[in-house]
């Protein structure tokens with residue numbers, strides 16, 4: 001969708017959010033706010049340059065760690081269409097242990113939350129590139145937290 005506001009928030013490389021509620025004793029990064037926004041282009045594409053967030057503990061159960069993820073929000077064409085979801089990185093060892101990821105029963109829907117490494121997007125001496133399509137409608141639509149209210153618990 002063109003002209004779409006996309007917002008992201010995430011932990012830093014140590015798995016720490018800048019939010020005051022995050023008292024995890026990992027270091028804050030004074031150069032990293034963990035938030036970003038952009039508007040999609042005419043073809044619906046978007047791009048962020050960021051750091052890969054670390055896993056972080058969240059006390060949902062003993063020794064609970066969230067897989068590395070980036071939170072996304074899109075507003076659609078009207079306020080009631082706002083969707084919130086999470087993007088994951090391929091091959092994360094924490095997927096089988098994560099109640100949020102596991103709360104999605106359809107494996108295809110889970111897979112659609114995982115970005116694909118794309119060497120064509122990777123920039124020499126700068127950053128790895130990942131592709132992640134967000135689908136707003138239809139049978140292949142991206143899982144959203146709107147669908148899972150009550151299942152996810154209290155998570156940043």
Ligand SMILES: [Fe+2]
Pocket residue numbers: 011066069071155156
């Ligand atoms: Fe999070």
